[in-house]
Amino acid sequence: MSLRIVVCVKYVPDATGDRHFADDLTVDRDDVDGLLSELDEYAVEQALQIAEEADDAEITVLTVGPEDAKDALRKALSMGADKAVHVEDDDIHGSDVMATSLVLAKAIEKTGYDLVICGMASTDGTMGVLPAILAERLGVPQVTLLSEVSVEDGTVKGRRDGDTASERLEASLPAVVSVTDQSGEARYPSFKGIMAAKKKPVESLDLEDLEIEADEVGLEGSWTRVDSAAERPARTAGTIVKDEGEGGKQLAEFLASQKFI
Amino acid sequence: MAEVLVYVDHVDGAVRKPTLELLTLARRIGEPVAVALGSGAEATAATLAEHGAVKVLTADAPEFAEYLVVPKVDALQAAYEAASAGGSPAAVLVPSSAEGKEIAARLAVRIGSGIITDAVDLEAGDEGPVATQSAFAASFTTKSRVSKGTPVITVKPNSAAVEAAPAAGTVEPLTVSFSEKATGTKVVSRTPRESTGRPELTEAAIVVSGGRGVNGAENFRIIEELADSLGAAVGASRAAVDAGWYPHTNQVGQTGKSVSPQLYIAAGISGAIQHRAGMQTSKTIVAINKDAEAPIFDLVDYGVVGDLFEVVPQLTEQVKARKG
Ligand SMILES: Cc1cc2nc3c(=O)[nH]c(=O)nc-3n(C[C@H](O)[C@H](O)[C@H](O)COP(=O)(O)OP(=O)(O)OC[C@H]3O[C@@H](n4cnc5c(N)ncnc54)[C@H](O)[C@@H]3O)c2cc1C
Ligand SMILES: Nc1ncnc2c1ncn2[C@@H]1O[C@H](COP(=O)(O)O)[C@@H](O)[C@H]1O
Numbered sequence: 001m002s003l004r005i006v007v008c009v010k011y012v013p014d015a016t017g018d019r020h021f022a023d024d025l026t027v028d029r030d031d032v033d034g035l036l037s038e039l040d041e042y043a044v045e046q047a048l049q050i051a052e053e054a055d056d057a058e059i060t061v062l063t064v065g066p067e068d069a070k071d072a073l074r075k076a077l078s079m080g081a082d083k084a085v086h087v088e089d090d091d092i093h094g095s096d097v098m099a100t101s102l103v104l105a106k107a108i109e110k111t112g113y114d115l116v117i118c119g120m121a122s123t124d125g126t127m128g129v130l131p132a133i134l135a136e137r138l139g140v141p142q143v144t145l146l147s148e149v150s151v152e153d154g155t156v157k158g159r160r161d162g163d164t165a166s167e168r169l170e171a172s173l174p175a176v177v178s179v180t181d182q183s184g185e186a187r188y189p190s191f192k193g194i195m196a197a198k199k200k201p202v203e204s205l206d207l208e209d210l211e212i213e214a215d216e217v218g219l220e221g222s223w224t225r226v227d228s229a230a231e232r233p234a235r236t237a238g239t240i241v242k243d244e245g246e247g248g249k250q251l252a253e254f255l256a257s258q259k260f261i
Numbered sequence: 262m263a264e265v266l267v268y269v270d271h272v273d274g275a276v277r278k279p280t281l282e283l284l285t286l287a288r289r290i291g292e293p294v295a296v297a298l299g300s301g302a303e304a305t306a307a308t309l310a311e312h313g314a315v316k317v318l319t320a321d322a323p324e325f326a327e328y329l330v331v332p333k334v335d336a337l338q339a340a341y342e343a344a345s346a347g348g349s350p351a352a353v354l355v356p357s358s359a360e361g362k363e364i365a366a367r368l369a370v371r372i373g374s375g376i377i378t379d380a381v382d383l384e385a386g387d388e389g390p391v392a393t394q395s396a397f398a399a400s401f402t403t404k405s406r407v408s409k410g411t412p413v414i415t416v417k418p419n420s421a422a423v424e425a426a427p428a429a430g431t432v433e434p435l436t437v438s439f440s441e442k443a444t445g446t447k448v449v450s451r452t453p454r455e456s457t458g459r460p461e462l463t464e465a466a467i468v469v470s471g472g473r474g475v476n477g478a479e480n481f482r483i484i485e486e487l488a489d490s491l492g493a494a495v496g497a498s499r500a501a502v503d504a505g506w507y508p509h510t511n512q513v514g515q516t517g518k519s520v521s522p523q524l525y526i527a528a529g530i531s532g533a534i535q536h537r538a539g540m541q542t543s544k545t546i547v548a549i550n551k552d553a554e555a556p557i558f559d560l561v562d563y564g565v566v567g568d569l570f571e572v573v574p575q576l577t578e579q580v581k582a583r584k585g
Contacts, residue, residue, distance in 0.1 A: 015515075015534050019397040039516070097366075098375060120516065124397075126538075127378045128359070129366035132330065136367040141445030142330060145359055147509075157449075160329075161509065163358055164272060168449040169329055175446075181516045182509055223375025223409035227391070230402050235546070235560055242553070243567025248575025251547065252583065254563045258545060260467065260524050261491070261583050 003057040003151070006113045007047045008104060008134075009040040009076050011069035012124040019124070024219065025226040026094045027124050029066060036072035040119035041186035044076045046179045047117050048187070050151050058082050060111055064092060064103050070202065077197035078189035085111055089206040094219030101130055103217060105137040106210040115156065118178040120145055131178035141171035147182035263351035264344050265291040268337060268364065269309065269317075270356045274301025276308045278464045279356040279418040284312040286383040286421050290390050291351035293428075294318065296340045296435070298333055299325040303432055310430020312423065318343070318435040329446035330360060334367040336437045341372060341411070343435065350411050352390050354383075357415040365415045374410025381420045381521075381542070390414065398515070398538035418463040419521045454510065462494045462511060467524045468543070470496030470513055471506075472536075474529020474550065474569055478506040483573050484528060490580040496520065496540075498530045514539035528569045532557025549573060 013019050017032035044061065051057035061076040063069045064087045073084040087107050095103070108116055116138070121128035128145075135142030143149075146158035146169070156175050160167045161182070189197070207214060215221050241250055255261050265287040270277045280295075287293035295314040297305040302319035309317050318340050324332040337353070344350045355365040357379050369376040382393035389412050394403050406412065462468065469491065471484040481495075488495045497507035499514055513520055515535040525543035530536060532548070532555055540546070541560065548557045553566045565572050 015398065019400070021396075021401065021403075025403075096375065098369070101370075123515070126515070127362070129362050129376065129378060132363035132366045133370055136334075136370045139442065141442075142363070143446055144329075144363065162360065163454075163510070165451045165453045167329075167451045169446055170449050171446040223369075223407060224377055224405055225408045226403055226405045228404045229396065232395075232400055232402055232541075235562075238546075238558075238562040238564060240553075240558055240561070240564040240566060243565050243572050245571075247549070247565040247567045247572040248577075249579055251549070251563065251565055251572065251576050252579030254547070255524075255580070256583060258524075258562075260545075261580050 003051070003054045004112055004114045005047045005051060005057060005059045006108050006111055006116045007040070007043050007059060007061045007076065007081065008116065008118045009044065009061050009063050009072050010037045010119070010122045011035070011063060011065045011072035012037045012122055015123050021229040024094060025229055026219070029068070034068050034071065036075040037119060037123045039121055039123055039181060041079070042179050042181055042183050043117045043119045044079050044081060045186040046149055046183055048080045050115070050149070054151065060085055062104065062107055062111065063087070064100055064107070073202055074197055075189065077200045078194040079187060080193060083200055084202040085205060086202055087205045087210070091207055091214040091218045094222065095217045096222035096224045097125070097127055097130055097133065098223045099217040099221050101133040101137060103210065103212060104130070105134055106212060107205060108134070108138065110205070110210060114173045115151065116176040118176070120178050120180045131176050135176040138176065141175045143169050143171050143175050144178040146177060146179050149177060149179055149183065263291040263348060264294045265351050266337070266340055266344055266353045267293050267295045267314070268353070268355040268361065269295050269297040269305055270358060270361060271297060271301060271305050274304030276305050277356070278423065279416070281308070281312045281423040282418070282421040283354045283356060283416055284309070284314060285424050286416060287354055288313050288426060289383065290385045294344060296337055298336050306430050306432045310428055311425055313426035313428050314430045315428045317430055317432050319432055320435040320437050322437065324439055324443055327448055328444050329448055330363050330367065331445060332439055332443045333364050334371070335439050335443055336435060337364060337368050338371055339437045340435055341368065352412040352414060355413070355415045357417045362415050365413050369410070369413040372410055374413050375407035376413045377405055377407060378415045380414050380416045383414065383416065395542060398534050399541040417519065459488065460492070460494045462496060462513070462518050463520055465494035465520070466522055467491050467493035467526070468496045468513070468520050468522045468540075469493045469526045469528070470498065470530060471501055471528050472498035472530030473500040473504070475501060475506065476529070481507055483570070487526070487573055487577045487580070490577050490584070498536050527557055528573055530557055531555045532560065
């Protein structure tokens with residue numbers, strides 16, 4: 001039986017760009033170039049490796065996002081995923097993690113899955129909680145924040161390096177997994193991969209397809225509110241000295257003047 | 262006054278500092294009721310009482326250690342339901358560790374509440390607690406609140422001062438019946454991290470970090486010696502971690518730890534946005550880098566353009582001499 005893998009990927013504003021908020025205090029996605037979140041490339045990579053090990057596997061990449069988010073899907077397809085699902089609906093704009101996870105969970109159920117793989121966190125929202133929420137909503141085990149993952153005989157195994165300990169985890173499929181940037185470099189799409197991706201199917205879904213009401217999502221349907229967003233004042237320019245043999249001493253004097261020593 | 266549930270992060274009864282900071286924040290919005298789970302749970306009570314917990318709900322069962330996250334969610338939900346019997350709690354506060362965030366998130370789904378993660382401050386507001394967060398690699402500060410259900414908020418370390426505020430701290434056993442899902446993810450083995458004897462990275466008042474410029478695992482001695490002379494924690498950039506020079510647990514940045522110490526010293530680190538994301542809110546920033554154009558210098562209070570192999574040992578010597 002085929003192993004059905006769904007990889008959740010997010011389209012995010014480039015972290016090296018000048019990121020800011022739009023007037024409605026949502027992440028501005030128009031002024032800064034977007035891309036497939038680097039941290040989700042690791043999820044695509046692990047999906048590809050798991051699929052290579054399995055006799056028969058199919059990888060679907062899934063995103064919830066605006067029209068441009070198709071770019072993220074294309075990139076994942078060119079890395080080697082088989083097909084894509086794009087959930088797009090104007091009413092989704094401004095959704096928080098609860099609303100987004102509702103849409104993702106419905107789309108995952110509709111697609112059919114044995115294994116869901118996510119990145120460790122999105123590079124714009126940086127919450128890192130969506131995978132756990134998906135597991136809760138789908139009612140399947142969560143095997144999250146893995147630096148190592150493998151699937152064998154219907155069991156997913158992995159290593160989770162936490163603050164105080166490193167743990168080996170195990171769960172039966174179906175399950176939700178998230179992988180960290182310690183899980184192994186993601187591959188670059190090959191020219192062949194890029195060409196092949198153009199022909200791979202991208203299914204578009206909206207809220208009606210997923211039987212979700214407009215008031216369950218978006219700014220109105222979210223369970224949190226952002227009241228204000230202010231740019232942090234730039235740090236005041238500090239003192240910069242060139243080391244002429246006394247740099248360490250000068251630094252020590254500065255630290256002493258600030259009462260650190 | 263409404264109760265505020267505070268989830269306790271502890272290791273065999275030793276309460277970790279971020280939980281005590283949560284008690285300070287909790288007192289701003291209500292009466293702190295602590296929830297301590299697992300081995301040593303009851304031993305946390307004395308410390309929690311000293312810092313303002315009026316009650317300490319405790320539960321221990323093998324499930325907490327043998328299965329991932331869900332048993333703790335079941336217990337926190339039981340505590341929430343117990344607290345709700347006497348009126349709705351004002352909030353549920355959880356330390357922003359990887360596990361803490363996952364516990365909080367699953368609880369929020371179950372009780373139909375919104376969640377805010379990684380708050381760096383918390384105040385009482387007319388429409389419930391207002392959380393301050395950093396966004397976009399700490400280049401923005403936002404204020405948010407939960408608009409549905411009991412606010413579930415995770416708070417980063419170093420977000421408030423630890424204050425003594427003696428309270429009753431009455432220990433009450435919590436009855437937990439585990440859900441069918443509790444045993445879904447088995448923890449097959451656990452290898453505790455070896456202690457280095459240095460302060461915890463996220464809790465330290467001073468952090469000394471090394472980057473690609475340190476150029477080799479053996480050279481990290483230089484960074485460690487400076488750290489030890491200052492009583493500081495040691496950090497590393499991702500480039501240094503990826504090269505295998507220093508453990509990933511010490512990585513500072515977007516995919517490592519975020520730190521906000523009184524003093525951050527960066528040696529041989531360029532200051533990429535992902536690194537800044539984890540240290541930009543430090544009070545005083547110092548850098549040593551041989552490239553005058555390195556972006557880290559945009560952040561510093563004091564910077565030395567020079568070779569870290571010259572500057573850092575000289576600094577260490579000076580610190581030791583001054584400390585006598
Ligand atoms: C999704 C994502 C997440 C990431 N997460 C993180 C993260 O959590 N943390 C992180 O740090 N990075 C992270 N990065 C990587 C980040 O983009 C940078 O690549 C990394 O921070 C660079 O590390 P560095 O400053 O040590 O190395 P470099 O950028 O190579 O800088 C080395 C510096 O050392 C200086 N130097 C060299 N020799 C000497 C000497 N003898 N004396 C003094 N100075 C010297 C050089 O002038 C240079 O400025 C992430 C990247 C991505 C895409
Ligand atoms: N809009 C989205 N579409 C698809 N996947 C997402 C979306 N948002 C988050 N994810 C997934 O959830 C992970 C964690 O996201 P977060 O909790 O928002 O930091 C990401 O790495 C993605 O795998």
